[in-house]
Amino acid sequence: MTSLSLNNVKKHFGRTEVIRGVDLSVDDGEFVVFVGPSGCGKSTLLRMISGLEDISSGVLKIGNRVVNETPPARRGVAMVFQSYALYPHLNVRDNMGFGLKVRKVPIDERARRVMEAARTLKLEPLLDRFPRELSGGQRQRVAIGRAIVGDPEVFLFDEPLSNLDAELRVHMRSEIASLHKRLGSTMIYVTHDQIEAMTLADKIVVLRDGLVEQVGTPRELYERPGNLFVAQFIGSPKMNILPVGSVAKALPVRPDSAAHVGMRPEDLKLTDPGSGLVSGKVLLSEYTGASSLLHVELPDGEIFLVAYDGPTIDADTTLGLTIAPDRLHFFDSAGQRAS
Amino acid sequence: MTASLTRRRIRIINQICWTLALCIVAIPFVFPFLWMVSSGFKSAAEIFGSPSLVPREWQWQNFIDVFKHQPFARQYLNSLYIAVTVTALTLLVSSLAGYALARMRFAGAALVALFLVSALMVPEEVTIIPNFFMMRWAGLVDTHWPLILLPTFGPQGIMATFLMRQYFLALPKELEDAGKMDGLSRLGVWWSIALPMSRPALAAVAIITFLNSWNLFLEPLIFVSSLDKFTLPLALSNFTDPYGMPLWHLQLAATSLAVIPILVVYIIAQRQIIESFALSGVKG
Amino acid sequence: MAGALPIRDTARREDAPWLTLKMREAMESWLFISPTLAGFLIFFVGPLIAVVWYSLTEWNLLTQQATFVGLDNYSDALFRNPDFWHVIRNSVIFAIGLVPLNMALALSLALALSGRFAGVVIFRTVFFAPVVTSAVAWAIVWKFLLQGEAGFINQMLASIGIDGPNWLREPNWAMAAVIVTRVIKMVGLNMILYIAALQAIPRDYAAAARLEGASGWQIFRWIIWPLLGPTTLVIMVITTIGSFKVFDHIYQMTGGGPENGTLVLAFYIYQQGFQFFDVGYASALAMIMFVVVMMLTIFQLVLRRRDT
């Protein structure tokens, strides 16, 4: 069942169009992640869904209601903010119960729901503290608790973990995943962090300049990126792209329309110089612990990134690179996937 | 060792010199207050007789006569309730408008802001004549309405509006968004989120507005004519004998009564008060 | 969650479903600013238009009728009435006397008090105290101190053998007295603005200059003073405009006298409008004041823009 759908949704601030026609449908209970370069409109799109930003044109449905002109609190959505946005003058209990109070939920029902959410998030010992007395991770949990209490149909997260340190981020990530499993609610989540996107998402939406580039499962996006932009945006280090012409001789099979060929650094294997698909000279070898990242300069001056796991390779070594044929990605001259 | 000792000594001497110099400069700032109070306690005869700071005979009677000469208690109360009213109204009106200008999107917002700013450039003296005729037409001359309405909506109030706007702009916006998600109306966000976080700005507006109203002179002079409607500044200049010559001992006693409570509050809260003026001055 | 439904239901009911979000926002905005805007129109825009009209009319006290006289009031002021130029001269002298004195004193005090040493707070409190005091009270006390023979100042002067003038009865001395007492009253305000500006200057600048061997005066001249430029400009314009508006102080201390020696523009407007009831002429004067203040403000804005 569809929980939320956008139909040719647009947004402009004054004369600049920021969201330029987005179509999207989200199923009930799905975990959808928006990714894209900074300024592409992720937050704006999320805020349009929440009602904090009005929709210039198009149709937004939640459930089967058109909610374009419905005030935020009446859409059945809850939002978790990047800065947590906890009310500094209220303690945790009142922060979590504030929305219910505004909606005139009876006091005992309110207390019951706050307790229930606090139990879910292990916040019980903190209920009487004020936000300034909490750590970053605890504040984050309170912010999520506040969202849970209102029992929304859709949760919206705008980079909720970006203010936490790396370790806590990994931890909160798994908490959010298990929360999603437990509540079974629809969640829409904006992030800059690829790992977050890949691990959490049922479905990733790649945005660029206010347009959807591709929608798909993490695996689809990684294994069959729909175009050059997505190919290079998903995956780290990013995919190497060459014009097909420069390696035409060595390529086994390829679609007729192919203009570019892409190879992920982690798919490339080292061989003897001259024997692989391309050859080049090692410029730099970055040791990252688990493996090394080689910067290889091809004869025409292009730099290839190669993830390599083995004995140290000195700079200036010449070597060849090869790849399994099914790991090649072909794109036509318009940048679209060719197959 | 000795070098650092002499350097320390130089610094201490330096310090003493500076302090002394500042004390001398401070004389014309402090002495008028002292002289005012001391003269307020002198008799009409002594007041010009002795240049002594301590009265020969403490004339407590002066402070009683002040209330007999004119309805001074009533006038005192007038000043107080007018200042409180103007302050409350200004806080309300300026924080509402300041919030709209800072946070809300509507066609014409920029134009409205520009219009309002232009009012800051125009002294009250320019518009006081038509305002007088308007008040007369509305039957509000010799009432306190002009003394409440003109400062609230005049340059004072607009100044306060921009001070509030500036402050609201610097508040974290996500907190207000959270309020909206929680179901607060605009008014609710303003009241229960924006205002509680704006205490410093509200305090600054309150302090400056109160003092301005308390010290207002031109408007009372023009709009008020009955003795029992006078405000303090007007009343102070009214301690004269039948020939219009000042009754200095009474006038200075009354002036002391008007000034000292303000000074006491000022000394207690000097930090907050000075900061308020700094805050508004930077904007102006 | 089982008990959830009722909340979802209340959360979904809308108060006014026909309103778009944009309309809601616009409506609420106008409600928020409407008190200020209404006040602005009634007490500012209306009167400003009216004063232009008044300045073009002659008001007849007996019939309470206004007759249109064109620019007569302006030409009266500018060409016929010698008082006008006398008043302008007084206002200019007042400003020229007050502004530099005020600013120099304010800056000196700020420099002395921007550091941290024992007593800073006390001195700041002292120098700022007259600012919160009513101008009328301040003027009353100084008028008392500056009495002819029996005033405290002259008695002090007499005790060291100086025969002080009758300060407030001689035009030039009266002007000087008004300027100086006004400076003492208001200098605290500029002082704290300067202190705020000084404290905003990073200490590293002066420290770096000192390492390069600059003297205190050089640091002030070449680092502090240029950095204070914008503040100085703002203070200068605010103080100049303030000096053109001064009324209560002069009303109380000299009443514009002696021999109109301290009759300044704001006082002159009051006198013409509310003592002589020459509404048309007073309105023309108000317009002139408006233009002067406007020009000063625009001058400041232009300078400020050029700076950035």
Ligand SMILES: Nc1ncnc2c1ncn2[C@@H]1O[C@H](COP(=O)(O)OP(=O)(O)OP(=O)(O)O)[C@@H](O)[C@H]1O
């Ligand atoms: N209130 C606004 N007025 C005008 N332009 C805006 C406004 N809010 C956002 N924009 C513009 O809209 C575009 C999209 O902004 P948005 O915040 O949605 O980007 P984002 O994808 O969330 O970026 P980031 O990853 O940096 O958070 C940006 O170019 C931004 O400058």
Ligand SMILES: [Mg+2]
């Ligand atoms: Mg964003």
